Amino acid sequence: MRPLSTKIAAIAPSATIEITDQARKMQAAGIDVISLSIGEPDFQTPAHITEACINALRRGETHYAPGKGIPELISAIAEKIAQENGIPCSPDQVVVGCGAKNSIYETCEAVLSTGDEAIILDPSWVSYEPCIQIAGGIPVHHPLDPGNFQVNDTLLEKITKKTRMIIVNSPSNPSGAILSRESLQLVADICQDHDIIALSDEIYEKLVYGKRHYSLASFPGMEDRTITINGFSKAYAMTGWRLGYAVSSKEIINYINRVQQHTISHPTTFSMYGGIAALKGPQQCIEDMRAEFERRRSFVLRRMDELGLSYAPADGAFYAYVQVNGNDKEVASRWLKEAHVAVTHGSAFNHPGWIRISYAASMERLKEALDRISSVL
Numbered sequence: 001m002r003p004l005s006t007k008i009a010a011i012a013p014s015a016t017i018e019i020t021d022q023a024r025k026m027q028a029a030g031i032d033v034i035s036l037s038i039g040e041p042d043f044q045t046p047a048h049i050t051e052a053c054i055n056a057l058r059r060g061e062t063h064y065a066p067g068k069g070i071p072e073l074i075s076a077i078a079e080k081i082a083q084e085n086g087i088p089c090s091p092d093q094v095v096v097g098c099g100a101k102n103s104i105y106e107t108c109e110a111v112l113s114t115g116d117e118a119i120i121l122d123p124s125w126v127s128y129e130p131c132i133q134i135a136g137g138i139p140v141h142h143p144l145d146p147g148n149f150q151v152n153d154t155l156l157e158k159i160t161k162k163t164r165m166i167i168v169n170s171p172s173n174p175s176g177a178i179l180s181r182e183s184l185q186l187v188a189d190i191c192q193d194h195d196i197i198a199l200s201d202e203i204y205e206k207l208v209y210g211k212r213h214y215s216l217a218s219f220p221g222m223e224d225r226t227i228t229i230n231g232f233s234k235a236y237a238m239t240g241w242r243l244g245y246a247v248s249s250k251e252i253i254n255y256i257n258r259v260q261q262h263t264i265s266h267p268t269t270f271s272m273y274g275g276i277a278a279l280k281g282p283q284q285c286i287e288d289m290r291a292e293f294e295r296r297r298s299f300v301l302r303r304m305d306e307l308g309l310s311y312a313p314a315d316g317a318f319y320a321y322v323q324v325n326g327n328d329k330e331v332a333s334r335w336l337k338e339a340h341v342a343v344t345h346g347s348a349f350n351h352p353g354w355i356r357i358s359y360a361a362s363m364e365r366l367k368e369a370l371d372r373i374s375s376v377l
């Protein structure tokens with residue numbers, strides 16, 4: 001048989017998913033593995049959201065829905081984006097997808113022509129590069145300032161005539177760093193000076209610890225050239241619901257929707273009713289989960305200090321991103337084999353020498369995991 005797609009052959013499997021699958025296999029074999037390798041809230045989805053979905057199923061909401069999503073959900077998203085993020089937004093500027101990941105992929109397809117360059121700021125989440133590659137674009141990696149994980153003007157050196165898109169992710173997966181106003185202004189200036197589109201992945205916006213989150217599209221001149229990506233997975237503990245969205249100009253949204261119409265059609269209908277309940281229902285659940293993450297964060301960072309490990313600014317998300325001695329892949333593999341703790345190596349984020357520890361696990365399991373790690377360090 002002739003080889004399968006050369007495009008897919010060039011793409012690395014998702015490290016976060018592969019390591020977590022490996023941890024699951026070890027657990028199934030009876031090994032007590034503590035999995036801190038995937039970025040997934042360990043909380044249950046709040047009950048009022050689950051109830052809304054069950055009621056939708058009982059009502060028979062099991063059919064096709066409008067392509068961009070249920071109008072009530074779209075209106076709720078447009079309202080949230082205008083009120084909370086300071087981005088003027090009408091309902092025809094929203095398309096709901098199957099998770100933020102799906103919306104990011106569709107955006108790459110909608111924006112990039114074959115051979116267009118898209119800049120990724122490292123350390124970067126595992127799926128940006130593959131989404132660009134599948135869309136026929138060329139990923140161009142650029143390191144954030146190693147001292148503070150911010151953007152500096154060396155970014156200009158990566159701009160060419162082919163640069164079409166820059167991806168920013170704040171709060172960041174894996175580093176937890178939040179981009180400052182100055183960093184985002186620099187990105188905004190570069191985008192406007194060189195006619196570049198920005199994809200701003202804001203999936204962790206609600207998980208911030210003492211710092212303020214800014215939306216790139218709220219910067220003057222950025223509204224029409226930014227695609228804001230967000231979703232329900234992290235803020236409402238809804239990872240399995242596969243619900244996310246893209247917000248941008250009508251023109252860009254219509255292109256993203258064209259990709260969606262021919263691939264997923266729309267997200268699962270009854271899942272979208274959960275999304276409506278999430279946005280329109282009580283918001284205290286977000287603060288309760290955030291406060292618990294903050295407690296765990298303090299604990300994990302204190303243990304890192306005791307172990308003498310330095311870490312990136314953990315201002316947001318739920319990751320402690322720590323620098324290790326030696327080869328990060330070997331260190332992560334040793335922690336898994338010897339301590340039975342699964343973490344993700346920094347090389348997966350194009351950033352060797354670092355390890356990402358997700359603290360989206362119970363305090364009890366975190367304590368146990370850090371004791372085990374200390375014993376093999």
Ligand code: PMP
Nearest residue numbers: 099100101125173203231233244
């Ligand atoms: N962006 C980042 C930075 C993430 O960490 C994740 C988590 N997988 C996603 C997007 C995708 O989230 P979703 O579950 O909504 O697809």
Ligand code: GLU
Nearest residue numbers: 016017037038039126173
């Ligand atoms: N965003 C999470 C992570 O980085 C979930 C897994 C994934 O989609 O990559 O672990």
